[in-house]
Amino acid sequence: MTKQDLGNEATKVVAENDELLIERTFAAPRDLVWAAMTSAEHLARWIGPHGTTTEVVEMDVRPGGGWKWINKYDGGSVTFAGEYLEVEPPTRLVRTTAPEDGPAGPPAVETITFEEVEGGTRVHWVTRFPSAEVLEFAISAGMAKGIIEQFERLADLLAQ
């Protein structure tokens, strides 16, 4: 029953039990947002923190298809990979995701929906982590603080 509303004006973030919801409205038509998320050329242009580069190794957007990309930063890299479970352009994408290195764990499942709204496209990104109890415990053990700090940093970035 742990529910926390976090985030800022641009991005809504809610952590509840084993689910993390991130919602953001982009000022762009739905087809374009879908393309930005499902084509390798587009994805490499925005995924990952500022100042890093991303190499898309695999992006087979169909049910059962794999995806993998490597985000490279100064002095290291992190690889994420998974499998597409549901693909319904341009409205819905379900995939598994797991980091391949660093502190890893059982894969999470991401359900991403694209909704046409006034002024653009609302992306609703729900990540279900493998264990409700563990996530809840992690939140009570200090995750909430981390979230708030993160979004203060994000607000700083947006203000620049």
Added chain:
Amino acid sequence: MSRVDHLSTTFAALADPTRRAILARLADGEATVGELAQPFDVSLPAISKHVKVLQNAGLVEQGRQAQWRPCRLRPEPLREVVAWMTRYREFLGVSFDRLDGYLAELQGAGPQHNDVPERPAAADHRDVPEKTEPNGETP
């Protein structure tokens, strides 16, 4: 042990509610196995077993004479779980920020805000009110 296995062990150890309660108790300070057993309706050996699982996962440390030496919380594996999820969230949050800018760029809008430092010599200030959208309608 690889870090993946390590984290899986942590998840498994945390999956049990009694063990989470034990950790929550230890977060307030050291306690003996006897003290840990008090709030629970289970036997001392059963609590000892839970403590052993937590010990194997690196979440609890304890001296050799298990019954008498106090147990202490080791937060490092917890931090790894939090780090994993925090990193995921941070990654996505910052990426969304970049996606916002990239989508604007694709649509030829450039950065959303008034001052565009990339074009320092943009002396031709056109008489276009800031808020007017290309297709005229005000929202």
